[in-house]
Structures are given as structure tokens and as C-alpha cells.
Amino acid sequence: MHVLVATAGVLPPEPVARLTEVLAGPEGRVTVMNVTQAPCEFMGELGPDDWRPFDSDEGEPPPPSRTLSEIDRYVEERGSKMVAPVVAALENRRMEPATVFVEGDDAAEAIVAAADRLEADIIMLGTTRRLFEESTWTSISMKVAAASRRPVLLIPAPAKPAAPDAEEN
Numbered sequence: 001m002h003v004l005v006a007t008a009g010v011l012p013p014e015p016v017a018r019l020t021e022v023l024a025g026p027e028g029r030v031t032v033m034n035v036t037q038a039p040c041e042f043m044g045e046l047g048p049d050d051w052r053p054f055d056s057d058e059g060e061p062p063p064p065s066r067t068l069s070e071i072d073r074y075v076e077e078r079g080s081k082m083v084a085p086v087v088a089a090l091e092n093r094r095m096e097p098a099t100v101f102v103e104g105d106d107a108a109e110a111i112v113a114a115a116d117r118l119e120a121d122i123i124m125l126g127t128t129r130r131l132f133e134e135s136t137w138t139s140i141s142m143k144v145a146a147a148s149r150r151p152v153l154l155i156p157a158p159a160k161p162a163a164p165d166a167e168e169n
Helices: 013-024 040-045 068-092 107-118 134-138 140-147
Strands: 002-006 029-036 098-103 122-127 152-156
Touching: 002 013, 002 107, 013 029, 013 068, 013 122, 013 152, 029 068, 029 107, 068 098, 098 107, 107 122, 107 140, 122 140, 140 152
Parallel strands: 002 029, 002 122, 029 098, 122 152
Antiparallel strands: none
16 A cells, blocks of 8 residues: 655654554555645745755855756755654654655645655545634645545644643642
């Protein structure tokens, strides 16, 4: 089984890794992806001191205009940070996840397209909204569930600790 894990950095890494290990099985594959919005207009608006690649020298002057390769580097750098906790948890379980970083304005559309292109058997992604609230139906997770022809597994955000009662203070 090929599991596609789409994350924006909010998925709880250990539970996702345990579940992915079970779903994929010993012969399965896992791809962890992130969608970053970095349209050319955005990169063109950045000033010389607003962003430079992590591996550039501080004294190195930025190029006069942004190129497609810079956009790709921007998307990969941001995506790498977002997927790092899940990738590390999977690697701790001796899984070898592939990573995919996609630039796009519509994250749901990009996730569904990636799942189709990669021929994933299931899409796993997080949800930060309660499933039965009206606002949930416009979330990326629900858009993926509605648009995909593949099974979609939604992982809720970790529960927030309960606030102490006012009487206890």
C-alpha cells in the first residue's frame, strides 16, 4: 500500500507514524508532502533582505530578479520544515519516506493531483477544525475528501489540555 501523508506541520508525528506503519505494511511505501503557496508575484515582491536561501552567504548579494529555481528552493525549504517531524517519526520506525514539495494556490487541489500522480492508495491528512462544525466543510481536509477518488483518512489535531476550573485558582 502507498500512503500519502499531506501535512502543513500540524499532524502529530508519532501517532501518524504508527498508523502509517500499520497501513503501509512491511512492503508498503509512504510519501510525505507539503503544499506551499509561493506564486511568482509573491517572490517578485520580496525585497533583497526579506528572504534568501538558508545556504547562502550573508554577504552574498541577492540576484536582481527571482527565478523559477529560487521559487523551487523556497517551496522545498519551507516544505522540508513542515514535514520534518513526520519524516523523523517515520524514519525512527525504519521507514524510508519519500518527500514531495508542491507550489500551489489551492492546497486541496494540489494534494488530490499529487495522490493521483503518485498513485497513492490512501491520503492521510490532518484536520484542525471539529468535524461536525459548519466551518469544517470549507477546510482543505474536507475539500480533499470531497474531490478525491481515493480513501481519505483525517487525523484530528491533538486535544488541548482542559482549562483548570476557576474555583481551583
